[in-house]
Amino acid sequence: TETLVFRGEVPVSQHEIMRAPFQEGDFPGPVKYGYLNVGIVEKGPAALIGRTVFCLYPHQTAYVVPADAVVVIPDDVPPGRAALAGTVETAVNALWDAAPLVGDRITVVGAGMVGCCVAGVLARFPGASVEIVDSNPDREAVASVLGVQFALPAEAAKGRDLVFHASASSAGLQLSMELLAAEGTVIELSWYGDREVSLQLGGLFHSGRLKIRSSQVGTVSPARSATRSFADRLALALELLRDPVFDALITGESVFDQLPDVLAEMTAGTNSALCHLITYSGE
Template sequence: MAQELKPAFAAGASSTAMGLWYVAPRECALNTVTVPPVGPGDCLVRTLWSGISRGTERLVFEGRVPPSEHERMRAPFQEGAFPFPVRYGYCAVGLVEDGPADIIGKTVFCLHPHQSHFVAPRERLTVVPDAVPARRAVLAANMETALNAHWDAASGPSDRIVVVGGGVLGLLVAWIAARMPGADVTLVDIDPGRATLAEQLGFGFARPGAAPENADLVFHASASAPGLATAIAAAGFEARIVELSWYGEGVVPAPLGGAFHSKRLQIVSSQVGQVSPSRRSRWDYARRAQAAMALLADERLDGLITQEILFADAPAQLPGVLSADWRGLAAVLRY
């Protein structure tokens, strides 16, 4: 039976909570962490759910964050340093128990590591609207990445759009694309099981061998060399390929021969750490976060969460979720 986690809190004083640490390659543990006092403008949040960002956290879990990226990869409120030990994560949803009177009792999202309670400045919290359940709200960071990707891509109505890679990010990118009037959207993935979810979310599906050609825009989110090759092959003349995968360490071969140059293709990066240049003069991080959260008010998106894990069971369960052969989509920790 899982142990019950009972942090102790006293007004105006430091307290303790339980936090999840990545302590060695493919090993994690729950340890006591110190929670600072609630200062002016701070909020004490009791975590309800947190999401495992599988692509990034798998690299952290396996110790594959390149030394050159140790500083850029730091998550907000991260404790420790890469490679180990490090307390990492950025998809926490909880209930405000202390802080400014007008926010107490509200459900909020925060880019915070997996932890039973935490203190964060109010301006770092995004209030979860009533139309979005707390469990689904853990997808906000992924939705923000998908939204930023569309801004980087300059996607538009009636575009023929191909998304290669049917993980959570790829599915959200395709879901946003399918909401644009007249857009012809196809998800490409090696797993035929993604076809049912694609249909439920309102877009087409194809295996790599049957991927559409002559796309106006291609998003690549499979984090694999074969997926990148599929994305390049699907792009039409002078089309843009938006690379969303982050590979960590290693070299990724890209087939830049053949028709790559004669088709005058573009490969561009997209990364959520900065607001897209197309919006940066008017949008700040808070506005983008609120927009992403509002987009989650669609109950069909619950299908992207395929496993719940009790927080106390995380050290035993996460190695399976973060293994190469796990076939789920999003896993969430329940507190």
């Protein structure tokens, strides 16, 4: 999402909907944008002083927010891993939307940050056969740590009950459809910005009664919205992050002053990081 914002690819129709909670400025820019921030409380309620917290705030060395805008991170979740909280929350919401069943054959297409978080949560699902598919063979090592199978696109298993798509590409969505068994469902997690998507729907799509469903973290899944709040969902994500396997998603870090260069590299595709942390040492 941040690279789409950096490239100015937020559709005009989504300028208000895609505002981050503490965004400053307006799309297409300049904007202060971001929502995965971990820090230490310096001033505020006594119960929060010195605590490490998660906040939906842009990249910034210090900031002031309402006390109820921060969530205390469990003591056994390191700050770097806690930066994944919003992305694991996206995975939680996707599983609520998808409602997988015991023993399902499940594929995740796209081993980026979102796809890997989905796979990491699915790896715990009883009896499920989980495979993650990506064109980058280096992602196999991450899949191994997460406890799921890995395949290149040409080798991906077919006949899947459920496919989560997170590659943000037409080719990835097309592959997701082709991997499904009859009556199967693709859960679409990608956000394409203003890019067009093209699909070939003349094959099994109609005869096989295939389905494509969107999943978006901006609202709690309808399957749980009556009984779970945003705070409940985030708390569950932080609970899941007690598992150290998620450290495999942290593939680099840079200091705050290097952030403009890092975003340019990621936008150009020269930095293939999963979760690239921005640190504030010495601030």
